[in-house]
Amino acid sequence: MAVRFRDYYESLGVPRGASDEDIRRAYRKLARQYHPDVNKEPGAEDRFKEVSEAYDVLRDPEKRQRYDRLGADWKAGDDVSGAAGFEEFFRRGGGGAGGGFEDSGVRVEFGGEGDFSDVFGDLFGGRGGGSIFDSFTGGRAADQEAVLELSLEDALNGGRRRLAIGDRELEVEIPPGIRDGQRLRIRGEGDGGDLILRIRLRRDPRFRVEGDDLYTDLALAPWEAALGATVPVQTLTGSARLTVPAGSSSGRRLRLRGEGLPREDGGRGDLYAVISVKVPKNLTTRERELFEQLRDTSKFDPRRARS
Secondary structure, three states: OEOEOOOHHHHHOOOOOOOHHHHHHHHHHHHHHHOOOOOOOOOHHHHHHHHHHHHHHHOOHHHHHHHHHHHHHOOOOOOOOOOOOHHHHHHOOOOOOOOOOOOOOEEEEOOOOOOHHHHHHHHOOOOOOOOOOOOOOOOOOOOEEEEEEEOHHHHHHOEEEEEEEOOEEEEEEEOOOOOOOOEEEEOOOOOOOOEEEEEEEOOEOOEEEEOOEEEEEEEEOHHHHHHOEEEEEEEOOEEEEEEEOOOOOOOOEEEEOOOOOEOOOOOEOOEEEEEEEOOOOOOOHHHHHHHHHHHHHOOOOOOOOOO
């Protein structure tokens, strides 16, 4: 399983075509949320550094153009530490993560407004008394961050995974029920510090993810939707039999409780099967006759029906 380094747009939660204003707005919101003077939760400092680096690159038209063209290789021969305050941040030791972690190998962590100085002047009321980075402790080794993509099944079941990190391989334990956006900290496996793997759930063509719930399309024949039926539905753990009530139309959602993703309370979300009524593209002679009989007999008008 390959590990892909983080994407700056994804770090800020903006699309690749985002405007400069959208990028500034996203950064300002995240900086307020994760600055260590405001947020004392584990992982907040790392997240703050991540969004700061992303903003430093994407706010600069030249850097952004190079990043859009070259991706992860954009900074070959270039220094990204030039943002206001960013150089002091790393000189003071901000490149590492905060303390308070267990010594065992892996831990899960939950976790138009001008430039850097404007943002933080606004954030902390323009208070004096030193750099905004004074709250960071110095002397720590730099951590290395990467994005680890997992399938929905991997996230549900967990297990050991072998990763390719540069020119070396590493085996890590994925806890069952890990959630999108969580982080795994692997002690001593970074570039002089720890390796932090940020979890991203891979897009699955079978399911759409909304929080802890999953959505899947359920194709039905017209007679199944009209008369009702019991049909198979694929789940993350296999398949289930679902009873479709008679008179079901496209768009109706049928719920399978507890077949979604793990919740923080230890339970699981739900799986929703969204009905989509399909008709045959090529009718046999007999099928056409039957549909014509139905047309001539039925008084149903779908354009006037309320349901």
